[in-house]
Amino acid sequence: MIVRPRRSVLYVPANNARAVAKCRTVDADAVVLDLEDSVAPAEKPAARRAAVEALREGGFGHREVVVRVNALDTPWGRDDLMAAAAARPAALLLPKVQRPGDVMFAAQDLSRAEVPETVRLWAMVETPAAVLGVADVARTAADPASRLDALVIGTNDLAKDLRVRVGPGRETLLVWLGACVAAARCHGLDVIDGVFNGLDDPDGLAAEAAQGRDYGMDGKTCIHPNQVAACNAAFAPSAGEVAAARRIVEAFDRTDAASVNVMRIDGRMVERLHADAARRVLAVAEAAAARDGGRAAAAL
Structure with a gap:
């Protein structure tokens, strides 16, 4: 049985050169060079160029390098997709995925551009429509042409759109987290938990990582290098x-x-x-x- 660890997945703004350099030394299993939420609109073309340069420079060692592009219906999305794909990351993370076509259209673009199948797709589940249709999105993995490898839960966006209050234990999100795990398991996908927003709350981070593990997640997204060790520990067997x-x-x-x-x-x-x-x-x-x-x- 071959398993690829994705215990910790660290988001890094692609236009922050210092953060990109730092992530090459952090013990994260995967690094996401972000072109979306952490990058202001005026900076997006520069961030795209920086991501491509970082991929070509390499030096990430064992870390799986993923690029989160902007949604394909934005002014930047398709340029992000094609430029990043040409630099051969391990995967491209598609935000705001709501239906199977969102995955398949991206996969078809990559195939038409003759991007090797080693460049995979990850899909973010971060809207009410996404969690209601997550089984249909996950089912696209049955088609090898989809390139789909993982679901990533965007809990901040999901909570905002659902208008729920999220406290310790995330009771208001648990039904949706469970739906994502079930969909992933049905179709052989990894599923990565959302971020923990508290930068100075190690106990809260450890508890939420353990909860995600117990719910069947494969790992957790991180917004700071200091969160990586706790996620690695939580998602590795004792x-x-x-x-x-x-x-x-x-x-x-x-x-x-x-x-x-x-x-x-x-x-x-x-x-x-x-x-x-x-x-x-x-x-x-x-x-x-x-x-x-x-x-x-x-x-x-």
């Missing part, structure tokens, strides 16, 4: 989880267990389906350890 997973896998992999679907392990009744889940825990832990250069090896 040493105890790895040990328990290994015991389950070893028990079901024994030759004499080939015809057994249920057994008692560590005082619990464990089914073969739990062995499948345990194998994924081990794959995630191994991928995290490899990404962290051995720092997570203690969990293995």
Whole structure:
């Protein structure tokens, strides 16, 4: 089982040269060079050029580099898409996706421009229409031409448009977060949680990252480098989880267990389906350890 860690996804304004340089040294699994929300309208052409230059310069190491373009129905969107794609990022993040066509139109533009299929698409779910139609958007992944790899939840925009108040625990958003996870799991996509706005609240960040993990998210978006470590920790299995997973896998992999679907392990009744889940825990832990250069090896 091959797993690509996306525990921490750090947004960086593409026109902030200092921030772009800094993100090359931060232990984020992915970096999003942003051309959208963090860039003022007058700065968008310059930010596009800066993103292309940063991609061509490289130096991001293990980090998956993604460019968030402006929506394709804006004056900048299509120029963003084509310029960034030509510089070969790992993926392009499409904002304000509301329907399957938003993904497929972008994918068709890339195909017509003969952009390699290694350049993938991520879709932001950040409007009421998006969460109501998230299953249809995710279903486009069944078509290889869609290039769709991940859903990214834009909780700030979503809360604004829903007119809900979001407090600790995010009770007012949970039904929508769950819908996004279910859609992603149905169609083999990763799903990345929204940002935590408190820059000086490490306990709140840790709690919200743990909540996203428990809800089935694969990682969390970050708005500051100081948030990365907490997200990496939350979305990597603990040493105890790895040990328990290994015991389950070893028990079901024994030759004499080939015809057994249920057994008692560590005082619990464990089914073969739990062995499948345990194998994924081990794959995630191994991928995290490899990404962290051995720092997570203690969990293995």
